[in-house]
Amino acid sequence: MAVPHILIVDNDPAAALVTQRGLQMLIGSEATIDLAHSAGAAWLSCVRGEVSLLIVDPGGTDRSTAALVKALHNERPNLPVLVLTAYDTPRLRNQMRNLGVKFYLAKPIDLPELHKIVTVAVG
Amino acid sequence: MQSHRRRPVRTHARGQHRMMRLLARIHADTQRIAILEQQLTNRHLLPQTILSGRLNVIQAICAALLVTQEIEAILRIVVREANTLFPGASGALLYLIDDKDEHLILRATNVGKPMPLIIRPGQGLSGRAFLAPRAMLVVGPEVESALEELDAEQIDALQQMIHPWPPTSALLAPLRIEGQRLGALVMYGSASAHLFLPRDLQFIQSISDLAAVAISARSQVARTAALQRDLDQTQTLHAEAQARLNAAQAQLLQSAKLAAVGELAASVAHEINNPLYAARNSLYLVEQDLPADAPQRPFLTIAQSELGRIARIITRMREFYRPARDELDTTPINELLEETIELVQTHLRHGQVGVQSAFDPAVGSIVAHADQLRQVFLNLMLNACDAMPDGGELQIRTEITAATEQHSNGLNVFVSDTGTGIDPEHLPHLFEPFYTTKPQGTGLGLAISAHIITQHGGFITVESSLGKGTTFRIFLPAT
Numbered sequence: 065m066a067v068p069h070i071l072i073v074d075n076d077p078a079a080a081l082v083t084q085r086g087l088q089m090l091i092g093s094e095a096t097i098d099l100a101h102s103a104g105a106a107w108l109s110c111v112r113g114e115v116s117l118l119i120v121d122p123g124g125t126d127r128s129t130a131a132l133v134k135a136l137h138n139e140r141p142n143l144p145v146l147v148l149t150a151y152d153t154p155r156l157r158n159q160m161r162n163l164g165v166k167f168y169l170a171k172p173i174d175l176p177e178l179h180k181i182v183t184v185a186v187g
Numbered sequence: 188m189q190s191h192r193r194r195p196v197r198t199h200a201r202g203q204h205r206m207m208r209l210l211a212r213i214h215a216d217t218q219r220i221a222i223l224e225q226q227l228t229n230r231h232l233l234p235q236t237i238l239s240g241r242l243n244v245i246q247a248i249c250a251a252l253l254v255t256q257e258i259e260a261i262l263r264i265v266v267r268e269a270n271t272l273f274p275g276a277s278g279a280l281l282y283l284i285d286d287k288d289e290h291l292i293l294r295a296t297n298v299g300k301p302m303p304l305i306i307r308p309g310q311g312l313s314g315r316a317f318l319a320p321r322a323m324l325v326v327g328p329e330v331e332s333a334l335e336e337l338d339a340e341q342i343d344a345l346q347q348m349i350h351p352w353p354p355t356s357a358l359l360a361p362l363r364i365e366g367q368r369l370g371a372l373v374m375y376g377s378a379s380a381h382l383f384l385p386r387d388l389q390f391i392q393s394i395s396d397l398a399a400v401a402i403s404a405r406s407q408v409a410r411t412a413a414l415q416r417d418l419d420q421t422q423t424l425h426a427e428a429q430a431r432l433n434a435a436q437a438q439l440l441q442s443a444k445l446a447a448v449g450e451l452a453a454s455v456a457h458e459i460n461n462p463l464y465a466a467r468n469s470l471y472l473v474e475q476d477l478p479a480d481a482p483q484r485p486f487l488t489i490a491q492s493e494l495g496r497i498a499r500i501i502t503r504m505r506e507f508y509r510p511a512r513d514e515l516d517t518t519p520i521n522e523l524l525e526e527t528i529e530l531v532q533t534h535l536r537h538g539q540v541g542v543q544s545a546f547d548p549a550v551g552s553i554v555a556h557a558d559q560l561r562q563v564f565l566n567l568m569l570n571a572c573d574a575m576p577d578g579g580e581l582q583i584r585t586e587i588t589a590a591t592e593q594h595s596n597g598l599n600v601f602v603s604d605t606g607t608g609i610d611p612e613h614l615p616h617l618f619e620p621f622y623t624t625k626p627q628g629t630g631l632g633l634a635i636s637a638h639i640i641t642q643h644g645g646f647i648t649v650e651s652s653l654g655k656g657t658t659f660r661i662f663l664p665a666t
Contacts, residue, residue, distance in 0.1 A: 081465075150461040153642070155642075172498050
């Protein structure tokens with residue numbers, strides 16, 4: 065059975081690095097966790113079927129991540145998406161819910177809590 | 188000779204006799220001439236006496252009407268003095284037309300309290316008087332014919348007031364002023380058909396004209412007073428509405444200022460979340476590799492605790508900016524819009540702006556912050572009014588809407604104007620704080636409106652066409 069692959073898309077490099085390193089430490093070898101350099105790169109990985117869980121922060125002024133979630137909702141509706149955002153608003157929650165996002169977390173969240181949700185999301 | 192002497196004697200006697208008869212005739216004629224002269228003198232003197240008396244009566248009426256303020260008192264004076272003008276008349280009845288110009292109502296008599304009596308214009312003597320251009324004298328069959336037009340109830344009422352019954356003559360006069368018919372005055376004659384004469388017509392018309400002038404003047408005074416009362420009431424209502432609007436605008440401005448501060452706080456909070464998240468969890472990762480008795484551990488704990496404190500402050504800032512949960516309540520959107528329209532009604536009327544509303548009854552209630560939504564609606568309506576300096580049409584419409592890719596199911600509120608429209612170069616910046624095209628604008632109204640709607644999970648969009656108008660659409664999700 066293949067090891068789950070978790071891909072992280074976050075415009076904030078420090079937050080992205082902490083998420084990747086922290087989850088990798090907590091999960092260990094049961095999953096591989098990578099950072100996508102851009103929303104476009106994440107899209108390519110996802111359509112190739114290389115991703116088990118996508119962690120994104122679609123808030124802020126950069127709309128590319130939100131566009132990525134929308135595109136995946138249309139093309140890969142079964143791919144689990146976890147929103148981990150620093151820009152939590154009711155509107156964003158509604159928007160993500162309408163795009164089929166089942167896992168939604170607001171920063172600053174502690175890594176152990178994030179770990180629990182990720183474990184559930186990966187299944 | 189004897190016969191010759193006898194003849195002169197007989198002749199003389201006959202002459203004396205004829206002379207005596209002639210003298211008697213002269214005396215009789217002289218007496219008759221004297222009587223005729225006396226009668227002639229009387230005939231000249233009588234009208235002068237009557238005229239003088241009637242003039243005195245009319246002068247008395249004028250004086251009384253000048254100082255009388257109440258219409259009922261005026262009516263009583265008129266019927267009383269009319270009876271004085273025509274001694275021997277069996278009654279003076281005065282009718283006034285009702286507000287709808289449909290019925291004459293008996294308002295005053297000189298024969299006691301007026302009976303309840305209502306006559307159609309043209310019906311009976313009073314109805315004919317009402318429609319007549321000037322005073323009329325009716326006698327004999329014409330009186331009978333007019334009375335036959337009345338029903339039994341009307342006849343009964345008249346019989347109780349007029350004695351003897353039926354009258355054989357009547358003087359009729361309309362109460363008119365400047366072509367407006369106000370009522371009618373009817374003087375009933377006695378059993379004699381010759382009580383009234385044609386020369387009486389000018390007198391009854393004079394008294395009727397005086398009455399019409401007095402009644403009209405008092406009516407104008409009463410109408411002016413009523414209009415003044417209405418004006419005062421309208422001014423009071425306007426002042427109250429203006430005060431409410433001013434208060435609402437002040438509240439809107441205050442809210443906008445607070446919101447600007449809140450928006451700044453929220454923006455800062457959002458930007459802090461990423462570094463806070465990275466810092467806290469970096470410390471967590473460091474902590475995992477530290478031995479339990481490492482001397483750095485207490486400081487690590489302090490750092491984590493202080494970062495936790497920052498996180499709580501940030502959370503409180505965000506909560507302050509969001510509508511508090513306990514202020515959210517079931518809010519009927521259509522009713523809220525109606526209330527807001529009512530609030531700006533006076534403002535719109537002064538700006539010659541008409542309002543058309545089309546509320547979809549299917550749009551029910553949502554859980555929302557009613558005061559904040561009211562501020563949004565108020566702001567959009569006032570903006571629409573500002574966009575129509577020469578007047579126009581404000582349209583408010585609601586509808587329910589199904590879920591789409593962009594939003595869940597919910598409702599739309601459209602606020603449209605027929606104003607000047609918005610230049611396309613301004614459209615992308617409309618909802619930015621402090622962006623304004625108005626000389627006195629703060630640039631916060633639309634920004635805070637958009638923010639409030641966003642906080643409710645909705646959004647605002649705008650479409651505008653220069654010279655044609657602008658439509659704002661507010662989407663609010665169903666809750």
